[in-house]
Amino acid sequence: MKRLEQQIRFLLEIDQLKQVMRQSLLADQSRRENDAEHSWHLAMMALVLAEYAQEPQLDLPHVIRMLLIHDLVEIYAGDTYAYDEKGYLDKAEREQNAAKRLFSLLPDDQAEAFHALWEEFERGETPEARFANVCDRLQPLLLNYQTQGAVWQKHGITSDMVMKRMQPIADNGGELWEYVRGLIQSAVDNSYLAK
Amino acid sequence: MKRLEQQIRFLLEIDQLKQVMRQSLLADQSRRENDAEHSWHLAMMALVLAEYAQEPQLDLPHVIRMLLIHDLVEIYAGDTYAYDEKGYLDKAEREQNAAKRLFSLLPDDQAEAFHALWEEFERGETPEARFANVCDRLQPLLLNYQTQGAVWQKHGITSDMVMKRMQPIADNGGELWEYVRGLIQSAVDNSYLAK
Numbered sequence: 001m002k003r004l005e006q007q008i009r010f011l012l013e014i015d016q017l018k019q020v021m022r023q024s025l026l027a028d029q030s031r032r033e034n035d036a037e038h039s040w041h042l043a044m045m046a047l048v049l050a051e052y053a054q055e056p057q058l059d060l061p062h063v064i065r066m067l068l069i070h071d072l073v074e075i076y077a078g079d080t081y082a083y084d085e086k087g088y089l090d091k092a093e094r095e096q097n098a099a100k101r102l103f104s105l106l107p108d109d110q111a112e113a114f115h116a117l118w119e120e121f122e123r124g125e126t127p128e129a130r131f132a133n134v135c136d137r138l139q140p141l142l143l144n145y146q147t148q149g150a151v152w153q154k155h156g157i158t159s160d161m162v163m164k165r166m167q168p169i170a171d172n173g174g175e176l177w178e179y180v181r182g183l184i185q186s187a188v189d190n191s192y193l194a195k
Numbered sequence: 196m197k198r199l200e201q202q203i204r205f206l207l208e209i210d211q212l213k214q215v216m217r218q219s220l221l222a223d224q225s226r227r228e229n230d231a232e233h234s235w236h237l238a239m240m241a242l243v244l245a246e247y248a249q250e251p252q253l254d255l256p257h258v259i260r261m262l263l264i265h266d267l268v269e270i271y272a273g274d275t276y277a278y279d280e281k282g283y284l285d286k287a288e289r290e291q292n293a294a295k296r297l298f299s300l301l302p303d304d305q306a307e308a309f310h311a312l313w314e315e316f317e318r319g320e321t322p323e324a325r326f327a328n329v330c331d332r333l334q335p336l337l338l339n340y341q342t343q344g345a346v347w348q349k350h351g352i353t354s355d356m357v358m359k360r361m362q363p364i365a366d367n368g369g370e371l372w373e374y375v376r377g378l379i380q381s382a383v384d385n386s387y388l389a390k
Contacts, residue, residue, distance in 0.1 A: 043235070175199055
């Protein structure tokens with residue numbers, strides 16, 4: 001197959017990300033969020049909040065590339081809810097297989113580059129991967145707070161569980177962590193979130 | 196209001212982009228596409244197809260930033276269908292007002308930067324804006340072809356109208372334009388699109 005045809009086929013295949021549903025509700029509670037719009041929202045978040053990253057010399061375009069592709073594997077592997085302990089048991093294996101299958105639609109050079117980007121995000125070791133993770137934790141927190149904890153209550157989530165989930169933001173520190181700590185406290189005070 | 200609070204408020208306001216519906220159907224025809232997932236898809240398209248841009252020294256991160264924000268004004272101004280001549284009469288004014296209202300939620304420096312990005316996209320004069328436009332024209336074409344022209348037929352669109360709409364890709368030229376020309380011909384041959 002010609003290179004361009006491979007690329008177009010990949011771009012049509014990833015249209016399916018628009019149908020991978022997450023647990024989070026939209027801010028107005030009208031419906032659940034899908035992975036494609038979530039990925040867009042994270043990229044916007046990185047663009048707007050980059051100044052709060054712990055590492056001042058952050059390669060922001062690299063963060064954005066990572067956020068755009070970080071959930072693609074869920075087209076085949078499905079979304080695993082952040083607090084689903086059973087789902088997490090085989091998450092890594094399911095997603096590795098999905099990554100191989102999906103990225104191999106692309107020409108070899110791009111398949112390798114995308115796979116490397118995705119693995120960098122998953123490992124969370126570089127400053128860019130760490131800030132991408134900060135965005136990926138902050139966005140559902142904002143939506144959960146905005147929707148008065150509807151999803152937290154549905155799944156019996158407590159503030160300890162949320163605090164643990166926000167560890168990448170605690171590690172980032174600074175004003176963003178102060179804000180998040182305050183938001184969780186306020187969620188408990190307003191009974192959006194169980195203590 | 197504190198800077199961070201302004202930024203968070205903006206990030207929650209733009210959640211509404213997930214509810215601005217476009218005419219395009221998803222590739223599997225199950226429903227219409229929204230602006231947020233469309234913006235994500237365009238950013239992915241820029242990432243995958245950058246090598247076909249007319250200008251080899253393209254600033255790709257700049258293209259991606261433009262694509263992420265290019266439809267935000269539609270939160271207040273609504274989506275105007277590409278072939279809606281009446282809607283286009285006051286589109287510029289509606290969108291200018293929307294841009295002022297939306298971006299002013301941000302701190303001044305970011306409001307200015309986002310407004311400038313959006314205007315650059317709209318003017319379509321820089322190599323980055325031109326390639327962003329190429330992506331914005333190509334994506335619905337791919338979805339229309341994939342869905343056997345369902346939306347074209349609904350609105351009585353002809354191949355002349357589509358060819359005119361694809362002018363930014365014709366101007367870009369090269370392999371991408373060859374591909375698009377072939378796709379339109381094939382759409383006519385398959386009766387997805389009226390001659």
